Amino acid sequence: MSFPWANQYEPQNPLMKWVDDRLPLPRFVYNAIGAGYPVPRNLNYFWNFGVLAGFCLVLQIVTGVVLAMHYAPNALVAFDSTEHIMRDVNWGWMLRYAHANGASAFFVVVYLHIFRGFFYGSYKAPREMVWLMGVVIFLLMMATAFMGYVLPWGQMSFWGAKVITGLFGAIPLVGEPLQIWLLGGFAPDNAALNRFFSLHFLLPFVIAGVVILHIWALHIPGSSNPTGVEVKGESDTIPFHPYYTAKDGFGLGVFLFLYCAMLFFLPNALGHPDNYIPANPMSTPAHIVPEWYFWPFYAILRAFTADFFFIPAKLMGVIAMFGSILVWFFLPWLDTSPVRSGHYRPLFRKFFWFGLIPAMAVLFYCGGAPAEEPFVMMSQLATAYYFLHFLVILPIVASVERPEPLPYSITEAVLGSDDNAELKAAS
């Protein structure tokens, strides 16, 4: 689907026409990310992060496939083969650092993409499916990143695998057999390493598939925009190419600049030195934390220190951690305000900037801190607010808030007036 005024693909030469009649792939690309996709004219730089996330996925697949040519998923040699990549393989150090920092870059970009969705209400009708697919992608990303971090088979790899699979052990009755089944043993070993490698290779392609659904669902109503006002006419849109290919290209340049700065000058800044020690099942590192992108969720996991009625604390932490993301699946129906953009929602904006964002910042900080006071107490308060925000505050705000007046159209928001609006008012 597209708007009726979208540019139509016209093959430039007989060969392209021949291809178009038989396999209209160029037409498909033209309508997806070319001049055939009309996009609101007022998108700001927060709308760059979808394309950047796509770039990161490609980056991770390319560097990952290359690393898999040199890596050996066997507990006896996995650590050595990682060092082999770092020392012996041509450009191996760069490819591995590109992959490890690429994972961090991917999460930075995706978190900003999600932040954009939260603030501008991108999850609201008719884009619920876009949002749901996005949450699925995020869950798949977390699983992929976790399993990838296990592969070098260093100390953090091993104990990360042990702790995360231990989460499943918290499930009543089936927990322990489930954990043993997941690992193929009683502790992480060769069986676990092999299946993690297999799945780590598979899941990015599953992500790529869900990304196609994500974009497909997006192109039904078309992109949202900072005002949240739907496209009303031709003057509200510009073609994706060249306008947003250029804008995204500039954003990609800035992204690559920062990414390369990390890659070449601070390649280990986001890693843990302990992971350069080979896995040792007999000795746990003193301070064990996940990668930074899991910190907020790790803080929620550790926030539950007392049994909750009949539910043990351990199980409660696991439920809360998974619940903190699963609640996003219900977001389109929790936030019932008909106004999309946070720009026109004064009360929502207060809770967003002074409630949700500080709570997530606290969780992020506490997740990376040791499990001791005052961080446990801070995590508990922030966790409480986090769930309160989604489950209670958002529905109440939506019903009591008096939104600010919306512009008639995107054109009016940009130019100050819209000829169509005047015509409509006159009639």
Add this chain to the structure above:
Amino acid sequence: MTESTGTADVDGVAAAESGEGVRRRDFINIAAVGAAGVGGVVTLLPLVSQMAPSKDVLAESSTELDVSAIQPGQAVKAVFRKQPVFVRNLTAKEIEEANAVDVGSLRDPQTLAERTKEGHENWLITMGVCTHLGCVPLGAGEGENKGEFGGYFCPCHGSHYDTAARIRKGPAPLNLQVPEYEFTSDTVVKIG
């Protein structure tokens, strides 16, 4: 496009700035896409280079061998770059046979002297890799078929090599390759 989208008439503005022909926008366009294109191509370098032999493989690329125990008429198989190499102590008769051949009649004309080191003419050191399709020829081991010319015989497609490991009959195009090597002492040879 510009008028139908209601956006500023950028083409018109640019054309007015620079008059006819090349616009300033064209320069920016070509410079940006050109720089990105060169950057993209350079990025391919590590992706291609990583498939070349790694440093540990290259470090194993020479082999030292003590040949003192090899009697005339005997040969041994050594390993050089994960491939067999034949080290053969030729008898006087075999040297004579090799030198008796009319070099001009050979498919790959070379004398025995060209294929051995001066002062060590009895040591024939060649790769054990048939120049046809890469099989390991017979003839280095005790009791193996040495072919019609008393050197090596490749069982895959029937190539016969003579006592200087030159191709004499069969589909192989070239003589067995002589690797780079040197005698570091009278009894020790360093291949590669």
